[in-house]
Amino acid sequence: MKQTLQTATLDNGITLLGEFLPGVESVSVSFHLPAGGICDSLMPSSSGHPCCGLATLTGELMLRGAGSRDSRQIVADLDNAGVQWSQSVSMSHGSIAGAMVARQLPEAVAIFADILRRPTLPDDQFEPARQTVLQDLAGTEDDPAHRTMLALRQAHYPSPWGLPSEGRSADVEALTLADVRRFASSFIQPDGMIIAVAGRIDWPDFVARMEQLFGDWPAAPVPPVTNGDRGSRRCHVPHDSQQTHVAVAWSVPPYRDPESLKVTAALSVLGGGSSSRLFSEVREKRGLCYSVSAGYQTHRDLAAAIAYAGTTAERAQETLDVMLAEIGRLPGSITADELDRVKARAKSGLVMQQESTAARAGALARQWYHLGRVRTLAEDLERLDALSVAGIESWLADHPPLDLTAVSLGRDPLEVPDAISA
Amino acid sequence: MQFRHERLPCGLDVIAEIHDAAHSASLGFFVKTGARDETDAVSGVSHFLEHMVFKGTDRLSAEEINLRFDAMGASANAFTSEEDTVYYAAVLPERQHEAVELLAAIMRPALRAEDFDTEKQVILEEIRMYDDQPPFGADDRCRAAFFGSHPLARSVLGTVESIGLLPVEAMREYHRRRYAPGNLVLAASGAVDFAALVESARRLCGDWEPLTAGDRTAAFQAATAAPPVELITREQAALEYAVRMSAGPAETDNDRFAAKLLAVILGDESGSRLYWDLVDTGQAEHAACHHHDFLDAGVFVTQLSCEPEDTPGLLGRILDLYAEATGGLTAAEVDQARNKLLGRVVLAGERPRQRLFSVGLEWAHTGRYRSVADDLRTLDGLTRDDLERVLTAWPLAGSAATVLAGPLTTATLTA
Numbered sequence: 084m085k086q087t088l089q090t091a092t093l094d095n096g097i098t099l100l101g102e103f104l105p106g107v108e109s110v111s112v113s114f115h116l117p118a119g120g121i122c123d124s125l126m127p128s129s130s131g132h133p134c135c136g137l138a139t140l141t142g143e144l145m146l147r148g149a150g151s152r153d154s155r156q157i158v159a160d161l162d163n164a165g166v167q168w169s170q171s172v173s174m175s176h177g178s179i180a181g182a183m184v185a186r187q188l189p190e191a192v193a194i195f196a197d198i199l200r201r202p203t204l205p206d207d208q209f210e211p212a213r214q215t216v217l218q219d220l221a222g223t224e225d226d227p228a229h230r231t232m233l234a235l236r237q238a239h240y241p242s243p244w245g246l247p248s249e250g251r252s253a254d255v256e257a258l259t260l261a262d263v264r265r266f267a268s269s270f271i272q273p274d275g276m277i278i279a280v281a282g283r284i285d286w287p288d289f290v291a292r293m294e295q296l297f298g299d300w301p302a303a304p305v306p307p308v309t310n311g312d313r314g315s316r317r318c319h320v321p322h323d324s325q326q327t328h329v330a331v332a333w334s335v336p337p338y339r340d341p342e343s344l345k346v347t348a349a350l351s352v353l354g355g356g357s358s359s360r361l362f363s364e365v366r367e368k369r370g371l372c373y374s375v376s377a378g379y380q381t382h383r384d385l386a387a388a389i390a391y392a393g394t395t396a397e398r399a400q401e402t403l404d405v406m407l408a409e410i411g412r413l414p415g416s417i418t419a420d421e422l423d424r425v426k427a428r429a430k431s432g433l434v435m436q437q438e439s440t441a442a443r444a445g446a447l448a449r450q451w452y453h454l455g456r457v458r459t460l461a462e463d464l465e466r467l468d469a470l471s472v473a474g475i476e477s478w479l480a481d482h483p484p485l486d487l488t489a490v491s492l493g494r495d496p497l498e499v500p501d502a503i504s505a
Numbered sequence: 506m507q508f509r510h511e512r513l514p515c516g517l518d519v520i521a522e523i524h525d526a527a528h529s530a531s532l533g534f535f536v537k538t539g540a541r542d543e544t545d546a547v548s549g550v551s552h553f554l555e556h557m558v559f560k561g562t563d564r565l566s567a568e569e570i571n572l573r574f575d576a577m578g579a580s581a582n583a584f585t586s587e588e589d590t591v592y593y594a595a596v597l598p599e600r601q602h603e604a605v606e607l608l609a610a611i612m613r614p615a616l617r618a619e620d621f622d623t624e625k626q627v628i629l630e631e632i633r634m635y636d637d638q639p640p641f642g643a644d645d646r647c648r649a650a651f652f653g654s655h656p657l658a659r660s661v662l663g664t665v666e667s668i669g670l671l672p673v674e675a676m677r678e679y680h681r682r683r684y685a686p687g688n689l690v691l692a693a694s695g696a697v698d699f700a701a702l703v704e705s706a707r708r709l710c711g712d713w714e715p716l717t718a719g720d721r722t723a724a725f726q727a728a729t730a731a732p733p734v735e736l737i738t739r740e741q742a743a744l745e746y747a748v749r750m751s752a753g754p755a756e757t758d759n760d761r762f763a764a765k766l767l768a769v770i771l772g773d774e775s776g777s778r779l780y781w782d783l784v785d786t787g788q789a790e791h792a793a794c795h796h797h798d799f800l801d802a803g804v805f806v807t808q809l810s811c812e813p814e815d816t817p818g819l820l821g822r823i824l825d826l827y828a829e830a831t832g833g834l835t836a837a838e839v840d841q842a843r844n845k846l847l848g849r850v851v852l853a854g855e856r857p858r859q860r861l862f863s864v865g866l867e868w869a870h871t872g873r874y875r876s877v878a879d880d881l882r883t884l885d886g887l888t889r890d891d892l893e894r895v896l897t898a899w900p901l902a903g904s905a906a907t908v909l910a911g912p913l914t915t916a917t918l919t920a
Contacts, residue, residue: 184848324741367567367568368623370627395630432578438857
């Protein structure tokens with residue numbers, strides 16, 4: 084199947100990415116600005132407090148008035164155009180995205196351009212926006228698996244990469260409208276911005292439209308983040324619950340490293356599908372838990388392999404022990420059948436992504452952010468085909484999973500050996 | 506898109522919505538069984554059985570099943586609800602045959618006693634996991650309070666006690682009765698080869714023992730007096746989680762479509778009356794209203810999460826919002842909600858996996874096919890009068906069951 088990938092760059096540095104997908108009526112557009120939670124660390128607040136949550140609060144307030152529209156009008160106009168849209172803030176990016184029938188794209192991008200370029204950041208909406216962020220933070224307090232992952236990231240990554248992009252209540256309480264306005268003027272800008280569109284697209288029309296909406300937006304480059312210390316490598320969060328949640332992490336190369344596909348393949352063998360080792364050993368053979376998995380989490384320059392399980396307090400130690408044994412056993416033990424299954428699953432995933440314009444637009448933007456280019460489906464499939472057991476094993480032999488970060492959340496702390504051995 | 510249907514002599518319905526431009530095929534067995542088809546003695550058996558289906562057949566071990574799904578690159582899973590148990594796999598078109606073969610094989614599981622004992626531990630973990638999570642069982646308790654003695658009162662997961670006591674023989678008997686071919690639908694969507702699908706089904710399922718499943722429906726009459734508000738106290742929780750259920754149109758009622766559009770206006774996750782009043786203002790973490798239709802009953806479910814001490818006041822505010830809506834819907838908000846839903850229907854129509862669930866469940870429940878075009882036409886035809894009629898016939902502010910879970914205690918609630 085012939086694939087049509089397009090790229091263009093505006094003078095102010097905005098990257099435009101496009102892919103025509105045959106057989107769909109819809110189009111999805113996705114805006115990614117380098118205005119994520121990491122920027123909180125670049126912003127000492129007016130009151131001298133840390134600003135963890137400022138990017139999230141800014142994102143929330145930006146939706147509450149833009150151009151001539153108030154918050155209700157923004158939502159009414161997007162709903163009336165049948166746009167399924169979402170806004171989010173991750174560690175590296177602030178994003179806004181929408182999926183719609185192709186003819187509604189001009190209406191939707193005009194509204195998104197207003198939100199990005201002409202947010203009114205209204206005074207009377209500041210307190211409700213702050214309360215909304217605080218409500219969300221209170222909600223995450225009740226989600227033990229989420230809290231476990233937050234604790235893991237904090238313990239594993241060097242500061243400030245381990246901070247929660249959704250914020251911390253005490254910091255959010257101390258933020259002011261002036262902080263939000265300073266954040267918006269410093270970080271909501273076109274340098275490093277990516278706009279991806281996928282589906283039934285008219286590329287020349289899209290480029291012209293983006294030029295018209297964003298071409299005269301002056302860039303103000305963002306200073307780089309300085310990495311600080313890592314947290315303590317062992318952490319227990321006391322929580323009165325029936326289940327204990329355990330998570331471990333170790334450092335692996337980021338997505339843009341040519342070796343990263345070997346890492347993700349090895350992690351898929353460990354905990355990717357229902358035939359994976361963790362699922363098989365922890366859940367299927369021993370019935371120790373309902374949810375257990377391993378996966379890969381990447382920033383541009385840092386990445387982690389993460390394994391997780393939630394289980395009854397009494398069986399948590401055994402669960403952790405089995406997980407650690409499987410992680411330790413991984414180097415030198417991957418079979419050709421396992422790799423074939425990893426390839427089959429990855430190939431299906433890549434091909435099926437072509438059926439979702441939203442998934443495709445998001446994937447284009449992510450690839451550009453990490454690689455500075457977009458790979459074709461054919462190229463991705465070729466890379467998969469080229470993977471060999473020997474290649475993965477050779478990498479694992481040089482980089483065995485040692486120096487683990489381990490966290491637990493539940494009634495009692497667990498015992499974690501200092502190092503794991505194969 | 507083209508729809509095809511064929512019924513095999515054993516009673517199995519094979520259906521497909523074929524979309525040649527799709528990159529994948531989604532396939533699934535839709536079993537017309539769920540919590541409502543259980544008795545006290547086997548509470549939770551439908552869901553437990555859903556797990557056991559993956560634990561092996563006479564010829565295949567659990568490991569081989571997992572290996573084969575992963576080897577074909579399938580995105581395979583299953584779920585159980587009050588009325589349905591669904592097993593599905595999304596695969597590349599060239600894997601259709603393999604996927605059907607494996608799905609059909611696991612519909613006849615071995616149900617070995619030793620696997621049953623191991624998997625029981627996994628089920629108990631799943632029950633504990635949900636018990637630790639919002640809404641801390643409030644949804645199950647609310648359904649039980651609302652439906653009373655009706656079969657829809659039953660819990661899908663069952664309880665630690667009911668699962669602990671369940672004997673494997675009871676599951677085997679349940680499986681024999683409920684997984685008879687006439688009680689199953691084999692559905693497919695996307696880039697499907699229908700002739701090959703029917704041929705596979707004939708060969709793989711043709712000799713399944715045909716048994717007649719009885720009528721599953723039961724008359725439902727919502728209580729005229731609301732049951733007392735129930736509390737599940739979780740001292741450690743940060744927020745209070747409220748679930749409220751009141752009666753709505755059933756699946757057999759044409760007003761089910763108007764009820765869904767109404768729920769979007771009242772309580773969609775964003776842009777609804779509840780959203781602007783409670784969430785946008787930062788008073789609640791979450792406030793939403795959904796309509797669910799079942800075979801013989803329907804419910805409007807209201808969910809609220811907020812600071813514990815605000816809960817009674819905000820629940821009262823929600824009832825005021827519902828009362829204000831009666832006779833007070835505007836043409837603009839009906840159009841906005843309609844446009845929003847039209848967009849959702851079109852986008853969902855492009856995903857074979859989403860279409861599989863829509864097409865399969867509709868057929869399993871009504872024996873009819875509804876295309877994306879049918880859904881769009883129905884939505885286009887709805888008027889404000891239709892929504893007003895639903896509001897009058899099913900007053901959301903009226904009698905309802907309410908359950909709160911969180912730090913509130915009886916003492917703090919009445920103080």
